[in-house]
Amino acid sequence: MMGKKGNSLIVAGAGVWGLSCALACARHGWRVTVLEKDRVGAGASGGVVGAMAPHTPDRWTAKKQFQFQALETATLFWEEVEHLSGLPTGYGRIERLQPILTHKARTLALARAVCAQEVWQGRTTWTVEDAPDWIAPVCAPCGVIRDNLSARIHPAKATRALAAACQATGVTITEGVAVHGLSDSGVHTECGDKHADAVILAAGVGGFDLLAPHTARTPGAGQKGQAALLKCDLGTCAQIYADGLYIVPHSDGTVAVGSTSEDIFDHPTATDAQLDALIARAQRQVPALAGAHVLQRWAGLRPKPRKRNPMLGPVPGLDRHFVALGAFKIGFGLAAKVGETLANCLEGTARIPDSFSIEAHTGD
Numbered sequence: 001m002m003g004k005k006g007n008s009l010i011v012a013g014a015g016v017w018g019l020s021c022a023l024a025c026a027r028h029g030w031r032v033t034v035l036e037k038d039r040v041g042a043g044a045s046g047g048v049v050g051a052m053a054p055h056t057p058d059r060w061t062a063k064k065q066f067q068f069q070a071l072e073t074a075t076l077f078w079e080e081v082e083h084l085s086g087l088p089t090g091y092g093r094i095e096r097l098q099p100i101l102t103h104k105a106r107t108l109a110l111a112r113a114v115c116a117q118e119v120w121q122g123r124t125t126w127t128v129e130d131a132p133d134w135i136a137p138v139c140a141p142c143g144v145i146r147d148n149l150s151a152r153i154h155p156a157k158a159t160r161a162l163a164a165a166c167q168a169t170g171v172t173i174t175e176g177v178a179v180h181g182l183s184d185s186g187v188h189t190e191c192g193d194k195h196a197d198a199v200i201l202a203a204g205v206g207g208f209d210l211l212a213p214h215t216a217r218t219p220g221a222g223q224k225g226q227a228a229l230l231k232c233d234l235g236t237c238a239q240i241y242a243d244g245l246y247i248v249p250h251s252d253g254t255v256a257v258g259s260t261s262e263d264i265f266d267h268p269t270a271t272d273a274q275l276d277a278l279i280a281r282a283q284r285q286v287p288a289l290a291g292a293h294v295l296q297r298w299a300g301l302r303p304k305p306r307k308r309n310p311m312l313g314p315v316p317g318l319d320r321h322f323v324a325l326g327a328f329k330i331g332f333g334l335a336a337k338v339g340e341t342l343a344n345c346l347e348g349t350a351r352i353p354d355s356f357s358i359e360a361h362t363g364d
C-alpha cells in the first residue's frame, strides 16, 4: 500500500511539522488532508522567536548531522514556501553570536572551532573573535563565538505562509476538527471516523496524548516557554544566544526575546514576571534594547519528547500510522528536512537515525 502515488493521507496538526509533512507528501503525489483541532499555528508554531541554529560541532551525533542538513536546506525550502504562498516567512540567514564569559569557555570554544572545520567541512564556519560594540562589554568579556550557519524566521508568519503553500499545492486544511484517536483504517474524530491510506500524527503536545495508548511509556509532555516581541530595529545585527537567552532581530524592525523553560506551570499561555526578567537580561546584553516598546508577550507549549530527540517514523504495531513529534526547541530548525523525511518514510525509503524511533523513546 505504501508508496503508491495518489493514495490518501491524513495529517493531524497544522503546526510547522504537520504542514511541512503535508507539503512534502503532496509533492510526492499524496492526496493530503490536514485535520487541525483549532486553527493553523494554534500551538507552539504560532510564536515569535524563530532561532535556527546548529548544535555544537564537538561530539558529533546523527541528530546533529540531521539538524546540520536541515539548516543547510532551509534557505531553499523557505524561499520555495514564499514563492508558492506569496507570503513572507521572515526567513534570513543571519549569523549567531554567543558571548563568552570566562577564559575556560573561550578555550572550549577554540577547541570546538577545530571540530567545526572537521565536521562542517568548510561549508560553514565557527570562529572566536572580539565582541562587537553593540553588545555590553561586561556580557562578553572573553569575546564571542560566531557561526554563519544560523538563520532566523518569524514563526507565526512562516506557519501561515507554509499553510498557504500547502493549499497552493492541493492540500486541504480543515480547521476546528480534533483527532480523538487512531483507528485501524485512519483516525477517529469528533465528526466521525476518517479513513486514509496513511496517517501522520504531527499534533505537537496533543500528539503525545494520541500516541500514548500505543506505547508502553508516555512519549513526552509539554514544556512551557515565554517570549516577547520588542519594537526595535537592530539593522544587520546577528542574533544572540547566551545561556538560555535568545535575542533574535527580525526583518520587520522587531526583536524577539526568549525563552523560559518551565516543566511545571499553572497556565500554558499566560506570561508573568519570568518574562520581565528575561527582557531585562536582554536589555543588559544589548543596550540598544533599553526602553524598547514591548509589542507582544507570548507563551506556548513545546512538545518535549521523553528522550529529547525528535520522534520520526512508524507507530509500532500499526501499518499505516507515522509520527512527526517531539520538535521541542528546534522545530523550525528541523522543519525543512522533517517533511521530506516523512514523505520518504511513507514510501519506505527514508534513512532516519535509530534514536528518532518511537521505540528508542518509549522502550516499545
Ligand SMILES: Cc1cc2nc3c(=O)[nH]c(=O)nc-3n(C[C@H](O)[C@H](O)[C@H](O)COP(=O)(O)OP(=O)(O)OC[C@H]3O[C@@H](n4cnc5c(N)ncnc54)[C@H](O)[C@@H]3O)c2cc1C
Binding pocket: 012, 013, 014, 015, 016, 017, 018, 035, 036, 037, 038, 039, 040, 041, 042, 043, 044, 045, 046, 047, 049, 050, 051, 052, 155, 177, 178, 179, 180, 202, 203, 204, 205, 206, 207, 210, 224, 225, 226, 227, 246, 258, 259, 260, 299, 300, 301, 302, 303, 324, 325, 326, 327, 328, 329, 330, 331, 332, 333, 334
Ligand atoms: C517560547 C518558545 C520559543 C521557541 N523558540 C524556538 C526557536 O527559537 N527555534 C525553534 O526552532 N523552535 C523554537 N520553539 C519550538 C517550536 O516552536 C516548536 O518546536 C514547533 O513549533 C513545534 O511544531 P509542531 O508542529 O510539532 O507543534 P505545534 O506547533 O504545537 O502544532 C501542533 C498542532 O496540532 C494541533 N493539535 C493538537 N492536538 C490535536 C488533535 N487531537 N487533533 C488535531 N490537531 C491537534 C494543535 O492545535 C497545533 O496547531 C520555541 C517554542 C516556544 C514555546
